[in-house]
Amino acid sequence: MMHHVIPLVAGDSQNPQPSGPFQDGAPEGLKPGSEESLLHLLKVMSRDIRGSLLSMLATLKLLNRGYYGNMDEEVANQTKDLISSATRLIGRVDACLGRAFVVKEEVEIAAPKKAGIE
């Protein structure tokens, strides 16, 4: 009978190479394609998106406060609308990030980490 050892420690030569769209995204110490790995990717993605949205929101706020000069009323209103949209999107990303953490805790409870699984 053949046994497959799937180490949870990164850098092991026996660790099978991941495949598919996330092949470069498997975090250290996590089995590629596992729930933990996918949740990690979700968190990374959410953080990256949040960072970009925050930059956009910061620029919009500076525009809105007249830091770069005055705007026509119509443009100012558009800017306010965009601020609202960006704020809502950040809220969505926060929810996504928060859920990824909650699920992760459940996964950890269900399957505590071991040095290796035979």
Next chain:
Amino acid sequence: MIPIQAVYPRGGQIYVPRVLVVEDSTIFRTLLKETLQSRFPSMEILEAADGEGAMQQIAAHLPDLIFMDVKLPGENGLDLTARIKAEHPQVIVVVLTSYDTPEYREAAVKAKADHFLAKGSSSREGILTLVESVLRGG
């Protein structure tokens, strides 16, 4: 009565509060500076884009309050916070981050940061109230 927007009495003397913003993003630095200046026009606001710049500013003009971004080029904001708090425990450090997660909060506490603010989730009024509270010694 001295208006809070201008100066703060401390040790029987009047002084202008000094704040250091350590943030590699020009946009965020500008936004925070603009936010602080809108309420505290006489506040002295110093800026640094990385750890080295921050330590130079601290050595030259010790601030009362530091806003510290976590993600910085070179030394990260949390390690920098720990170093600053070890040398200058009286300086209040507010950790700023895009990621309000339990890990980051825990790391901020370990680095001896005094406050934790999440970018995008902290309102302008929230930030200003915190600064007022800190400068009043609260």
